[in-house]
Amino acid sequence: MSENLTRLNKYLSEVGYCSRREADRLIDAGRVTVNGTIPELGLKVTPEDDIAVDGKAIKDRKQDFVYLAFNKPVGIVCTTDTRVEKDNIIDYINYPKRIFPIGRLDKPSEGLIFLTDDGDIVNKILRASNHHEKEYIVTVDKPISQTFISRMSGGIPLEELGKTTRPCVVEKLDSKTFKIILTQGLNRQIRRMCEYLNYEVLTLQRVRIMNISLDVPVGEYREFTDEELKTLNTMLKDSTKTFQSRSNSRRPRKS
Numbered sequence: 001m002s003e004n005l006t007r008l009n010k011y012l013s014e015v016g017y018c019s020r021r022e023a024d025r026l027i028d029a030g031r032v033t034v035n036g037t038i039p040e041l042g043l044k045v046t047p048e049d050d051i052a053v054d055g056k057a058i059k060d061r062k063q064d065f066v067y068l069a070f071n072k073p074v075g076i077v078c079t080t081d082t083r084v085e086k087d088n089i090i091d092y093i094n095y096p097k098r099i100f101p102i103g104r105l106d107k108p109s110e111g112l113i114f115l116t117d118d119g120d121i122v123n124k125i126l127r128a129s130n131h132h133e134k135e136y137i138v139t140v141d142k143p144i145s146q147t148f149i150s151r152m153s154g155g156i157p158l159e160e161l162g163k164t165t166r167p168c169v170v171e172k173l174d175s176k177t178f179k180i181i182l183t184q185g186l187n188r189q190i191r192r193m194c195e196y197l198n199y200e201v202l203t204l205q206r207v208r209i210m211n212i213s214l215d216v217p218v219g220e221y222r223e224f225t226d227e228e229l230k231t232l233n234t235m236l237k238d239s240t241k242t243f244q245s246r247s248n249s250r251r252p253r254k255s
Helices: 008-014 020-028 089-093 119-126 146-154 189-196 226-235
Strands: 032-034 051-053 067-072 100-102 110-116 134-140 169-174 177-182 201-209 221-223
Touching (some): 008 020, 008 032, 020 119, 089 110, 134 189, 146 169, 146 177
Antiparallel strands (some): 032 051, 100 110, 169 177
């Protein structure tokens, strides 16, 4: 029986109810019950336990997960808190099932973002240590020099975040437009990198996450293909999904 025990937050994530971070919040708020009682922190459960959130029973939805590729417009905020932000991604898509975005794109940015109800895949993709690629097309306010390309690709010190960006691939596309492939997602990373070099970002579009490329019009979404999902799961096979302690586990905002 002990082999079937799973921490409660992990269980809620793996059955597709929410991310593990959100599960921690629900548990801390006393909104989760196990067999009719509020659980202690770190409780382990089995599939046979009666688990509920706000009094509603939780069922395993592994066989019915949703995976969407959405082309987020400028002005839409990547939050699931529909009470706080009027122009939030959940109300905009208005999907009939409860889904949540994987990571973020800043309000002034547009492009590809995933939405799902599979909390397990969210955890694997968001772990910075997994170095998953994200590709962007960026337009800036003045001509791009070779020095700009070299310095952007070599790593930029972001003093306000106390970090230096990882080396990355940067390619000039025209006089004011470049492509950049990141393997991290620091808060407003691309904008901060450009600001450090005295450039201002005019437009920023994410066009690829890992093996999935942007191929739908702005404001529209599609489901992952079976082949895309198979490849994605293969790429994530060896990814860690272990959370850091809460003191250093704030989810970074994507550029």
